[in-house]
Amino acid sequence: MPRRLDLAIDSRAELVGLIGAALRGLCAEAGLSAEAAGDVELAVCEAVTNVIKHGHGDRPGHVVRVEAVVAEGLEVTVVDDGAALDPARLAAADPARPFDPADIAALPESGFGLGLIKALMDEAAYSSAAGENRLRLLKRRAAPA
Amino acid sequence: MNIDLTESGGGLVLALRDKRLDAAAAPAFRERVAAAAEGGHRLLVLDLQHVEFVDSSGLGAIVSALKRLGPGRDLAIAGARPAVRKLFQLTRMDRVFALHDDVAAALAGGAG
Numbered sequence: 001m002p003r004r005l006d007l008a009i010d011s012r013a014e015l016v017g018l019i020g021a022a023l024r025g026l027c028a029e030a031g032l033s034a035e036a037a038g039d040v041e042l043a044v045c046e047a048v049t050n051v052i053k054h055g056h057g058d059r060p061g062h063v064v065r066v067e068a069v070v071a072e073g074l075e076v077t078v079v080d081d082g083a084a085l086d087p088a089r090l091a092a093a094d095p096a097r098p099f100d101p102a103d104i105a106a107l108p109e110s111g112f113g114l115g116l117i118k119a120l121m122d123e124a125a126y127s128s129a130a131g132e133n134r135l136r137l138l139k140r141r142a143a144p145a
Numbered sequence: 146m147n148i149d150l151t152e153s154g155g156g157l158v159l160a161l162r163d164k165r166l167d168a169a170a171a172p173a174f175r176e177r178v179a180a181a182a183e184g185g186h187r188l189l190v191l192d193l194q195h196v197e198f199v200d201s202s203g204l205g206a207i208v209s210a211l212k213r214l215g216p217g218r219d220l221a222i223a224g225a226r227p228a229v230r231k232l233f234q235l236t237r238m239d240r241v242f243a244l245h246d247d248v249a250a251a252l253a254g255g256a257g
Contacts, residue, residue: 014169038228042228042232045167046200046201052168095236097237101240101241109208109209110205112204112236115236116232120235
């Protein structure tokens with residue numbers, strides 16, 4: 001019997017924190033370290049925020065689902081019916097965007113989300129079919145020392 | 146967005162009292178910091194010791210605040226928790242912002 005919990009919020013940025021709070025509990029349940037739990041919270045909140053901002057254009061009234069399975073760590077799938085992401089963007093994403101730290105005026109203010117998701121999780125896979133988008137994220141439990 | 150402002154010898158300290166600086170909080174944060182920046186202080190210190198979570202929208206708002214200050218003025222970070230530090234490191238923004246352990250170090254060390 002898989003240990004699975006399904007969460008759902010309306011597509012509003014102010015509700016994403018609820019997902020984060022629930023994930024912290026799930027990460028403890030999955031035996032993840034405090035650092036790993038922070039990684040999961042940030043990655044999933046970035047993913048859900050992306051869906052709200054880009055998938056639904058910041059319009060409320062759409063359901064964003066988060067399916068969490070406690071297994072070899074924590075597996076989290078963000079499910080939405082908004083505009084799909086170009087998978088090439090996830091493949092190319094890097095949280096360390098190129099910039100000159102001395103050129104303040106040209107510093108990037110956005111575009112970090114997908115790169116962070118990849119860097120923070122052990123696996124990130126995106127699929128889109130029949131109007132449903134699924135971003136599956138996995139954080140493995142560290143092997144005992 | 147609750148922010149306490151404190152004048153200190155070396156600059157203006159902005160202490161965030163909310164636990165999250167995320168996409169929902171970023172617009173109000175931008176407004177509050179822009180208003181605080183009009184005071185003309187050379188150094189602004191963002192005290193993040195109470196902040197448990199910052200996402201890329203929050204980081205973008207911090208970068209935006211630095212840009213608004215313009216040449217000759219700076220924004221330093223104090224008290225960032227490990228997860229927040231990690232966000233700065235992964236995005237390489239730790240090369241732009243000095244990350245100080247606490248407010249006193251930020252005021253003493255200036256922009257780093």
